[in-house]
Amino acid sequence: MSEWISVENKLPAMGQECLIRIPVSNYHNIESGRHKSHGIWTGAWCNSRGAGCSYKVSHWMPRPNEPLE
16 A cells, blocks of 8 residues: 655645545544645545634545455
């Protein structure tokens, strides 16, 4: 499996679907997301939640292949 890539070092191609890692409090959420442009991402935790709190993607990796069965 691929290694996590810091968004400070490299961003994926625009529109590329990847796994993204989002720090939330003392935990990290991992979900599917797409890089839109200039560090803007789509995905459930990338949109604002609650009282205008916005979560930032810290790392990403290409999505692994789907299982064959």
